[in-house]
Amino acid sequence: MILPHLPALQIVVPLLAAPLCVVLRSSRAAYGIAFVASWAAFAIAILLLRAVLDAPGGVISYALGGWAPPWGIEYRVDAVNAYVLLIVSAIGAVVIAYAGPSVAKEVAEPKRYLFYTSYLLCLAGLLGVTITGDAFNVFVLLEISSLSSYILISTGSDRRALTAAYRYLVFGTIGATFYLIGVGLLYQVTGTLNMADLAQRIPPLAANRTVHVAFAFIAVGVAMKAALFPLHIWLPNAYAYAPSVVSAFLASTATKVSIYVLLRIYLTVFGVEFAIGKMGVGYLFLPFALAAMFVGSAVAIFQPDIKRMLAYSSIAQIGYMILGFSIATALGVTAGILHLFNHALMKGSMFLAMGCVFWRTGAVSIDAMHGLGQRMPWTMAAFVGGGLGLIGVPLTAGFISKWYLIMAALERGWWWLAALILLSSLLAIVYVWRVVEVAYFRPAPAGAPTGEAPLLMLLPTWALVLANVYFGIDTRVSVGVAERAAAALMGGGS
Amino acid sequence: MDWFGLYNYWIVVFLMIAGLYIVIARGNLIKKLVGLNVFQASVFLLYITMGKVEGGTAPIIAEGIEVYSNPLPHVLILTAIVVGVATTALGLALIVRINEEFGTIEEEDLEEQERQT
Numbered sequence: 260m261i262l263p264h265l266p267a268l269q270i271v272v273p274l275l276a277a278p279l280c281v282v283l284r285s286s287r288a289a290y291g292i293a294f295v296a297s298w299a300a301f302a303i304a305i306l307l308l309r310a311v312l313d314a315p316g317g318v319i320s321y322a323l324g325g326w327a328p329p330w331g332i333e334y335r336v337d338a339v340n341a342y343v344l345l346i347v348s349a350i351g352a353v354v355i356a357y358a359g360p361s362v363a364k365e366v367a368e369p370k371r372y373l374f375y376t377s378y379l380l381c382l383a384g385l386l387g388v389t390i391t392g393d394a395f396n397v398f399v400l401l402e403i404s405s406l407s408s409y410i411l412i413s414t415g416s417d418r419r420a421l422t423a424a425y426r427y428l429v430f431g432t433i434g435a436t437f438y439l440i441g442v443g444l445l446y447q448v449t450g451t452l453n454m455a456d457l458a459q460r461i462p463p464l465a466a467n468r469t470v471h472v473a474f475a476f477i478a479v480g481v482a483m484k485a486a487l488f489p490l491h492i493w494l495p496n497a498y499a500y501a502p503s504v505v506s507a508f509l510a511s512t513a514t515k516v517s518i519y520v521l522l523r524i525y526l527t528v529f530g531v532e533f534a535i536g537k538m539g540v541g542y543l544f545l546p547f548a549l550a551a552m553f554v555g556s557a558v559a560i561f562q563p564d565i566k567r568m569l570a571y572s573s574i575a576q577i578g579y580m581i582l583g584f585s586i587a588t589a590l591g592v593t594a595g596i597l598h599l600f601n602h603a604l605m606k607g608s609m610f611l612a613m614g615c616v617f618w619r620t621g622a623v624s625i626d627a628m629h630g631l632g633q634r635m636p637w638t639m640a641a642f643v644g645g646g647l648g649l650i651g652v653p654l655t656a657g658f659i660s661k662w663y664l665i666m667a668a669l670e671r672g673w674w675w676l677a678a679l680i681l682l683s684s685l686l687a688i689v690y691v692w693r694v695v696e697v698a699y700f701r702p703a704p705a706g707a708p709t710g711e712a713p714l715l716m717l718l719p720t721w722a723l724v725l726a727n728v729y730f731g732i733d734t735r736v737s738v739g740v741a742e743r744a745a746a747a748l749m750g751g752g753s
Numbered sequence: 754m755d756w757f758g759l760y761n762y763w764i765v766v767f768l769m770i771a772g773l774y775i776v777i778a779r780g781n782l783i784k785k786l787v788g789l790n791v792f793q794a795s796v797f798l799l800y801i802t803m804g805k806v807e808g809g810t811a812p813i814i815a816e817g818i819e820v821y822s823n824p825l826p827h828v829l830i831l832t833a834i835v836v837g838v839a840t841t842a843l844g845l846a847l848i849v850r851i852n853e854e855f856g857t858i859e860e861e862d863l864e865e866q867e868r869q870t
Contacts (some may be wrong), residue, residue: 395829402836407841413847418854419867425847431774432789432840439833440769440797446826447803 266321266334273383286371293375300350308341329453335392338743343519349513357719380407389680405431412501423496430493437480444473485517486748488551498570511603526748535561551578575662593745594663601656608723609645614710630703644724655731660693761802768795780860793837800826
């Protein structure tokens with residue numbers, strides 16, 4: 260009886276839980292509510308994915324409030340967004356399990372219930388962007404998630420978190436407004452906002468100048484939100500100074516959802532033929548993706564602050580995801596979507612490990628890492644596990660996505676691209692090794708804080724690390740769904 | 754081609770560019786926020802302009818009214834205005850906190866202080 264309403268519940272549960280936290284005004288109660296709501300969202304996402312894979316045609320359409328599309332807002336779930344919903348809600352659930360002690364350490368008591376409120380709003384916004392089938396609805400939910408993420412970032416203990424949040428606010432608003440202009444122009448020529456409806460009406464207008472302008476505005480707006488090089492400037496400080504929980508959550512979800520929007524708008528709404536064939540969007544993004552891979556990794560090598568290093572590494576990894584899309588074949592898009600999933604696991608576990616380090620030592624600079632391999636063996640082992648994934652060592656999930664990327668490059672006959680992917684992976688070895696060397700081969704300074712982080716923080720961290728290894732060996736689920744998602748996107752009109 | 758018949762769009766484009774320029778060129782955080790608001794306002798105007806039907810009245814169903822403006826862009830932009838207000842409020846709140854912590858809201862001074870800490 261409740262099953263047909265799963266798409267609505269996916270958003271409604273965290274969205275209603277958020278004001279409940281404000282009403283109760285207790286950090287403990289707020290944590291409890293956030294915990295239950297996040298895990299409920301995760302459970303709903305699993306059920307949705309199973310329902311979508313079994314559904315005839317692979318699509319579930321839900322008319323919100325009973326208003327039939329295209330007039331009402333439609334929630335449209337297919338293999339693509341069911342997969343992204345699963346990623347976002349899984350990370351949301353794992354991170355909230357970890358949040359208790361970490362937030363207690365980094366966020367002041369009177370602000371804590373508001374922190375959990377923003378967390379739930381951010382989760383609801385991100386899930387909403389993913390599930391909706393309405394182009395304007397994407398804007399509204401994107402802003403819900405962005406506004407709450409500015410708040411989350413500004414709660415960081417370093418005062419630079421405030422300026423980072425402000426800069427992110429300016430960038431994020433410009434990005435969202437660009438997207439809004441693009442959607443407005445599309446509405447002007449087509450008279451509809453429903454994505455499936457737009458997809459039907461745009462092909463006859465392929466020569467229309469307004470459609471081309473809308474295409475460009477949306478490209479810039481979404482690329483800003485996704486932190487695609489060179490529009491990434493807001494990201495490093497935002498991730499470096501935010502509380503550890505927020506860095507882990509946003510790094511694994513927010514930019515991923517923006518990339519999903521990019522794929523959805525281009526491949527479904529504008530259509531494969533128009534976006535890739537006529538506008539050559541693959542060639543448009545390819546140089547930026549390559550630049551992101553190399554510049555992001557190269558800058559990461561020189562960062563003294565490890566969270567900042569991970570942030571730059573994220574920019575490089577976003578490059579890999581966009582690269583998959585730029586290759587513009589079904590295999591390439593599969594690789595990109597697969598990397599969305601795998602990177603969420605790897606980067607999530609590494610940021611969570613850094614959160615453990617911060618909990619114990621109060622610093623995440625490279626100087627604070629001396630001898631950490633002996634001082635916090637489990638935490639550092641988790642960090643190395645995530646790092647191996649970033650490099651793309653076999654038996655980790657990172658290997659699988661690089662493997663697919665290289666296969667996609669070779670399928671197009673672009674051997675030089677395959678070489679560049681391998682070359683940029685070497686840079687990842689350098690920045691991960693830097694930390695490993697200091698943590699394992701340098702003696703700990705006398706009197707350095709020693710001892711593991713609480714089990715409540717270690718377990719979620721290791722859950723992600725083990726998932727990273729599991730999906731590196733058993734790829735049936737991750738690759739299988741990614742292939743179906745890519746087929747749905749490239750098939751057009753689904 | 755009638756270049757000035759659609760003069761609303763000229764205003765939209767002017768406000769859009771002016772707003773974006775203020776955001777980029779001004780160092781004062783509040784001025785940046787003002788620029789952001791001008792930029793957003795231009796988009797509101799863009800939506801409202803496209804909803805206008807020549808000779809149309811307000812979209813109220815009443816006797817004798819045949820032609821009326823498209824109400825949907827108005828509704829959309831009402832939502833966008835709410836988002837804009839929320840963004841401005843949050844931005845101003847952040848500026849207050851930045852002023853408390855750094856004692857300045859000038860971009861250059863802030864960067865100077867960030868380099869030192």
